[in-house]
Amino acid sequence: MSGPFGWVGRILRIDLTSERIWSEDTGRYSRDYIGGVGIAARILWNEVPPGVRPFDPENKLIFMTGPLTGTAAPSSSRVIIGSKSPSLHPIEHSTRSSVGGDWGPELKYAGYDGLVIEGRAERPVYVSILDGEAEIRSASGLWGLGAFAAQREIARQLGRDVETLCIGPAGENLSRIATIQTQTGRASGHSGFGGVMGSKNLKAIAVWGTGGVGVADPEGFLEACEYARSIMVPHPMGGGAGGLGWTRALPDGRLLRFFSKHRRRYFSCHSCPAACDGFCSVPGVGSGSEKCDGWFYRDYAYDYYGDGSEEGDGAFFYATLAANDLGVDCFELVSMIPWLARMRDRGLIDDGGIGLPLGRIGSREFAEALLRAIALKEGPGRILSEGSARAAEALGVGARELYEALWFAYGQNQHDDVRSYPIVALLWAFDSRDPMIDTHAIRHLVVTRLLWPEPFGLKERERDAICERIFGSADVADHSTYRGKARAAVICQHYSRAFSTLVLCDWTVPIFSSPSARDHMGDPTVMNRLLSAATGLEYGLGDLLLIGERIYNLERAQLVREGRRRGSDALYEYWFSNPDPSGKVIPREEFERAKDEFYAIRGWDPETGIPRPEKLRELGLGDVADEMEKYLRDPGRAPA
């Protein structure tokens, strides 16, 4: 094969307003940004200026794969989505999200590395991309359908085994917490991009293709795949064989009991041996995926109906399927439901006032009432579909106070404890969204490692050796101090951007630690080994991390242009004054000192948090530096 290698070479562009369809060369971006999150950030910077709001036709939805997508690289299925986010609060910043399954690889087999959608269709449409041919089709018979039925109907209409990304009613109705779904339980969840699709009158994007993805050095590439797979991080809910499946050790009796009764098989994303998706069938409820999606309702359901009860199984699984079918972000609900319960207990809301059976949280009826209200924007859904941050503002002071105890920042709910882990607090402080969702590697290493059962648990001595190797110091694992955490956060951010350009799954990629590896020591060079063999271009780990730094700075420039400053690199006040179970709060002075250190390492102005022009130039972002200088002289002017 004579190439192209890794990339397939074109990015498809569709303007739904004018119905214009064209394509551009991936090479325009790939040298500096590789793919995935990098190219998405560059297109956002180039084409989505501040002032564009998430639901404006001028907002763009950018779907980007990377050079490993569609190959046999382990866990290489994910597609990155970039756009302005309706779920972020108070500023609707540009951000990222991702989704696995089989859609990203299929887009490449159909001939494209990425897809950028802009404009707004006059009437509901869906897009089909079949072997390079893109078409805008009427979605009149699809609008209003759940995500499951819509995918099946599109496959029927097109007469092929297409892979489809689509929205449910929540996205159609412009909920800010709507997802983009594929299959029965894979979603771009936490950035609210389902509503952006809805605002464009775009129900779905179906792809199918018979093209191939070539690699420059097939033999070397398969060797790199074999190596990466031998040390990959398994998933605790996964069914992968060969030592990768360890569900039996999962410390959650309720989930295990459910799986033992109802799981029919495992499914994996494309080219992933981890198989984290349990396909379940529950009589009277339905069939589909269960993994971590259902967390938001599991304990409520079993507390309400009793452990191991059929009704509990039914309510739990119903909630999972309904959220995925209606296209509502499950992770938002992890905090929204306890928040509603606490407001009920404080007397801030009652059944009559809010129109939900608050006395029956845990019942199937409550799940149905809540999810339908959000997805259809009816009754209480008019407030709750805006997301909890905006709902809290609407409901008043007491609601806001309780809200802050369950959310960390930016309208994103808690994920790990910012008081217990300084590295987590800093990663949160500088991001636009929940950062823990694409930094699972650091969670494996220093946060959740003790939850992993033997023989997978990481010993302290092993952990320290890994920290020394990656961060140059074992300080990152010392949660009693902010010392060394700013540098560690910077390094984590570069790693996260590096594997998200390729694109590899952040859970399984063994860059730091891995239960499968000798001494649990992962190997970050799996990234550049795979990339070099795929593309035929020589990448070292340093090259990839430098690209990670370039992307991080470009993302920051975009946030700054949208209003982000040092003052908003912050977490809600609650976490500075209310202790965790061990008595820790975020120590304000240490936290601010770590921020000083972070800006200094980054080459950003410590007063404002704005990247210095010389830093941007050093990273090859000279044009961004020029644009930033003009913007800072006159923030109101329209960008070039």
Place this chain on the structure above:
Amino acid sequence: MSEVLISVDPGLCIGCRICELVCSLAHTGAFNPKRGLLAIHKDVFSGHVSITICRHCRPPPCYEACGVEGAMAMGPNGAVAINPSKCTGCGACADACPYGAILRDGAGGAFAKCDLCSGEALCAKWCPQGAIRAMGI
């Protein structure tokens, strides 16, 4: 070289398509699951999975059905291979196959089938689940 048999257990298959990926790389030079010489059909809504793959029957009905001189040859490992330059695309072999495992190659009129990768059976080697197994006999 010993003869090789292929056995499958669709119940173990996770639908990752790694078998199709390595197969297509070996036979077409690129990762292209739809041109693999085996096919995974997965229905994520019903949970149904099937694996279409040559079992290397003894004796092979495909080989016996082929009437075109030189279009099919039996290798030392018992695998019947199709010579694409001789295959006329008549489909007699595909009709004779009890597993539906002889596939029309997307690239042209010829048919294509599993040739066991010279005995290496990459699909079985790479399957993370043991859903496809190659056994020497």
